[in-house]
Amino acid sequence: MKVLSRPALLGLAAATLALSPLSAGAETLMMATTTSTQDSGLLEYLEPIFRKDTGMELKWVAVGTGQALKLGENCNADVLLVHAPAAEKAYVAAGHGIDRREVMYNDFVVVGPKNDPAKIAGKSTAEALKGIMTAKAGFVSRGDQSGTHKAEQKLWKDAGVNPEKDPKYFSAGQGMIATLNMAAEKKAYALTDRGTWITFAGQQGDKNPLTIIVEGDKALFNQYSVMTVNPARCPKVKKDLAKKFEDWWVSPATQKVIADYKLQGKQLFFPNAAGSK
Amino acid sequence: MEYLINGWFGALALLADMDDATLSAIYATLLSTVYAMTAAFSLGLLPGFILGYYNFPGKRALRLVSDTLLAFPTVLIGLIVYAFITARGPLGDYELLFTLPGMAIGQAVLALPIVVSWTAQAVENLDPRCRETLLTLGANARQTALLTLWECRFAVGMVCVTAFGRVITEVGVAMMLGGNIRYSTRTMTTAIALETSKGDFSQGIALGLVLLLMAFMVNLALAFLRRRGARA
């Protein structure tokens, strides 16, 4: 380093700063969210609109809801976009998050082999799950404490069945697409969000061995909310930006944009922010 | 920092307990590794020895291929084996995907170039006087080859331990081909990946400690073999 004179060094530093996209002035918000919002393409669709509306940069990591909540708890994110209402309420009660606002929902579907070996098509979700277990037809679970997994666990509980130790209950511990792949390989059923299902069905084309077996049941609705990580616990949280972020989500314009988003011609997310209808 | 410290205490409690999930992950890891090592050695020892021992046209090219495969990305191995054993693949009828044997196939493919290349290397590194000595004692070609292999036994033992260490700590192939199914194909490495993604550090650290312990024992075995090889 002795070769470089002091002015040269300063110049180098200035050049480095100028090249950095995170140079002073840019307002960046870090969001932890679930894989479904990324895999469905929603975030990439919304991000440029968000930047135009607010002038902020939005960065995100897409993980399971469990890990997304943990990321906030460990002060690794400013805001959260997740879908596990019970866990979220407990999270707020524990002082990890503040200002929880419901923004939209999508729905889950039960998918399974086309020949429906458990003969559960058209039944209610609870009856369908019971039928899968009694028929020993096989069910692949996310098993990763994600929002989808938590929703699935609640559905089993509501059906009065404990599948955990059943040899035909495969706890994959992986993402949604991987879980659907496994269900296809094992000729088993699975619970998935509709967005990932549409993506998966698009990839598989005509050879898709799976099809939707149960849908439209009220029990299958999946509520998404935004939250801010509690700045009292994590002082680095940019609470002013976070407020703008949350306001943006519930604004009528954004809600309409969400309703307009379609994957392969199908609406995926249904906005339902309070007072926005 | 607090969560890390809690993670450690939780890990120690879990290890003292040794719950079903942890035990089954250890069991799945060891079983698939043993399958894979058995397959890799039965398929790779002879070609490795031939590559190191005999001179024939194309030998250098074959060595180059095997050495290149050493650096083969594990996810690519996973991808290729996946394509073969998936329900629509050529071996789909055997229903191997997301089973322990299916996972072991990928791990065997991972271990095979290690066995071939390093066995060849071990044989090549052997003192050339060994072969001459055997000849002067009247050994025929078959006896010379067999005794040369016997003379490399410590080095081959090191190859075995190295391949074992590589397979047991690998996560990509295990995840893609095993599928991380609880009580079935969930290994220690895929379990750690999962626990981290769930945010459960204690369970991850507990499994990590077991894995570290195994890696430590593997290295102990390596050091022992190295000493035996140098002394005897």
Add this chain to the structure above:
Amino acid sequence: MSLVYEARNLEQRYDGRTALARVSLEIERGEAVALTGPNGCGKSTLLRLLAFIERPFAGELIYHGDRTNPRREATLLLQDPYLLRASVFFNVTLGLRLRHCGKDLERIYDSCMRAVGFDDPGSFAARGPNALSGGERQRVALAARLALNPRVLLMDEPTSNVDAASARAIADAVSRYRREGLTVVCSTHDPALINALQAREIRLGRRWDEI
């Protein structure tokens, strides 16, 4: 006199370089021959050819004996010999086992080890090669050759890298076997060994470079 070896214009090359240039010689049964000459004149190469662990590049080598498997009759003690990573007993009796002569191994081990100057062969039986001194290794390697009861013993500088006592033990052992009819060919500059064997000296000239 019956001949053991007849060599005519024997020539050896490694990678195109001449290692032994056109040597002709005859060796009689029961004879002791000392190969001498400057470094690089091809003594070691000639010994390897006589031991049939290499084929000559050109020329003719006739062995009068069991020509189908001469390596079972003529054995070579390499310079700086190699012992396998196994016990001394295993090394000494290995050649016999390669011939499927598994009988009397203990007795043969004992007598051969005593012949090369070990007074207590039993205490060495289980040792590994790295627990031996240079002189002991050389003598163990010689015992392994003597155990074969060979017709021809070839040795490459057997006394050059060992202590004086080992050198004497080696010379004693070989001259005793020689009196019983063993043919001995060795490369050496050791006058004591040449004298003990009452060896005929064959002097190899400097090889002709790049013919």
